[in-house]
Amino acid sequence: MINGKDGKIANKNGILILLLALFIISFFISIGNGAVKITPSEIIKSLLKEKGSINYQVIWNVRLPRTIVAALVGISLSLSGTILQGVMRNPLASPSIIGVSSGGGLMALVILILFPQYYYLVPMGAFVGALLATLFIYALAWKDGIMPMRLVLAGVAVSSLLNAGINGLMTFFPDKVAGVIGFMVGGLSAITWIQVKTILPYTIIGAIFTLLLPGKLNILMLGDEVATGLGLSVEKTRFLFIILSSLLAGSAVSVIGLLGFVGLIVPHITRIIIGSDYKYLFPGVILSGGSLLMLCDTLSRVLFAPTEIPVGIIMSALGAPFFLYLLRNKKNMQ
16 A cells, blocks of 8 residues: 555656656657657667668757757746745745846847957856846845835836846847847847857756755745744855846856746646645756647747747736736735
8 A cells, every 4th residue: 555645756756757748749849840840769760770861851950959948948937936936935026027037138239239249158147137037036036035016116117127237238229139139039040050059067966966956945935934943054055046046047148038827837837737846846846847838849840940030928918817817816925
């Protein structure tokens, strides 16, 4: 007989296996669909046996790097949102909603527009911008503790300020705007292996650390007094998670631009499916976040084919109603 606790663990492990299957299926759907449809068997055959074929060129040079980046960006933004919601104890906290992505985006645009010769510093610049925005929002919202509504309002204010900076750059440098339009809406149309190499190490580092630290965030969720009583250094732990969140959000922004709502939708849906224990929530978010963005990117390619729309538009269409639902659900605001 399996007792209740063992049964719950088995159920959560089973859910993770299903999410892994969904991730693999999403991967093949993303690679196989576009102007030219390629079946999973043809994908495997082309990569292993037909390296000079047209299918191989399409898969290797176009779709595979794009699919990998979509998965990595989905993972990074989803983990960043999950961390922010936990550290700030606010279900509305996400990189795009409270201005973290805007901070990374502003720094990235400063480099791309004003110092294009230093384009290789975009990931680091986006990370620094995201970190500074997060710390600034947290400082503004802190007053004898963090209140959810105060944090949202501080985030909206900071986001507006940062977006003003972004719009200012585009106003004063109109000759360079054309090159950053895709960055502003969040698109994957020009992805190559260069972007894969850019984001991969940051996503791996961020994911490894989050998977190693679920227990600390579980304790932190009990409240500062309880966490301190259990021997946790609250401020150091909170700061570590803020750095991780900024690293993940900044790296995602550096390759895809200002993509919204991923960090809001995925943590909530995954929490409903697998529960709030970060031991299972973190790997669940990794799998579901990657799957969601791969599927949305596929949809952006085939919905109005042969015209392609930025994946950011798809995410906004999904995320805006979800955000309004959270705002109207009083339980989520407590």
